[in-house]
Amino acid sequence: MVRFSGVGLRYAGTGPEVLHDLTFTLEPGSFHWLLGPSGAGKSSLLRLMQIAVRPSRGEVEVLGVALSRARRAALPALRRRIGVVYQDFRLLPHLPVFDNLALPLRVAGRAEAQIRADVTEMLRWVGLVAKADAMPAALSGGEQQRVAIARAVVMRPALLVADEPTGNLDVPQARRVLSLLQEMHRLGTTVVVATHAESLLGDYPAPSLRLAEGRLVAHG
Numbered sequence: 001m002v003r004f005s006g007v008g009l010r011y012a013g014t015g016p017e018v019l020h021d022l023t024f025t026l027e028p029g030s031f032h033w034l035l036g037p038s039g040a041g042k043s044s045l046l047r048l049m050q051i052a053v054r055p056s057r058g059e060v061e062v063l064g065v066a067l068s069r070a071r072r073a074a075l076p077a078l079r080r081r082i083g084v085v086y087q088d089f090r091l092l093p094h095l096p097v098f099d100n101l102a103l104p105l106r107v108a109g110r111a112e113a114q115i116r117a118d119v120t121e122m123l124r125w126v127g128l129v130a131k132a133d134a135m136p137a138a139l140s141g142g143e144q145q146r147v148a149i150a151r152a153v154v155m156r157p158a159l160l161v162a163d164e165p166t167g168n169l170d171v172p173q174a175r176r177v178l179s180l181l182q183e184m185h186r187l188g189t190t191v192v193v194a195t196h197a198e199s200l201l202g203d204y205p206a207p208s209l210r211l212a213e214g215r216l217v218a219h220g
């Protein structure tokens with residue numbers, strides 16, 4: 001569950017407030033689109049949800065943890081329960097596909113045999129087992145994004161946030177990426193997807209949060 005109560009955000013503490021008075025709740029296992037024009041604050045809202053930034057006022061609660069009361073030492077474990085997908089993929093260019101997926105599992109100290117099984121299962125899910133040894137630069141944009149989704153979900157996150165995940169893709173590739181995100185939702189993950197691609201939303205009807213100039217102007 002994600003709950004925002006009267007949340008405002010300014011970057012660096014002193015800049016202008018870019019998000020104002022956001023109050024909403026996302027139920028566990030829900031899927032939401034996050035909509036709004038460029039500069040409306042979509043990425044900033046997702047940064048709050050993924051605990052990359054802290055609110056300047058109000059309360060953000062993620063997966064049952066109120067951030068104002070959370071101990072700093074508890075945040076890394078909480079972040080590991082949140083998967084993130086970016087528009088520009090952010091794969092590690094010097095590592096093959098397999099190791100891009102394996103890295104978070106290795107950091108978490110999983111056994112190598114378990115890592116092999118989990119990574120292979122994820123690559124099968126996104127249809128890229130044959131590309132396990134490829135370097136990211138040798139993949140198409142859509143393939144790179146599917147690797148990025150597999151990496152975001154290999155730790156079985158409870159919350160998955162995606163920031164313009166189809167922005168650099170053609171329509172067939174974008175549909176495939178959105179289908180994977182929808183499937184994570186069907187499997188019980190809470191999913192939030194920021195997008196400009198409102199023409200594709202008709203294929204995937206779901207509730208939305210709509211921002212304008214840092215304010216929530218519609219929810220539902």
Ligand SMILES: Nc1ncnc2c1ncn2[C@@H]1O[C@H](COP(=O)(O)OP(=O)(O)OP(=O)(O)O)[C@@H](O)[C@H]1O
Nearest residue numbers: 011012015018036037038039040041042043044045
């Ligand atoms: N790191 C930052 N430091 C200072 N201001 C920022 C930072 N990131 C974003 N902003 C400002 O916050 C406001 C909202 O930006 P944000 O990137 O959240 O919007 P967006 O809706 O995601 O836009 P886009 O669709 O173009 O990515 C903008 O005025 C932007 O300039």
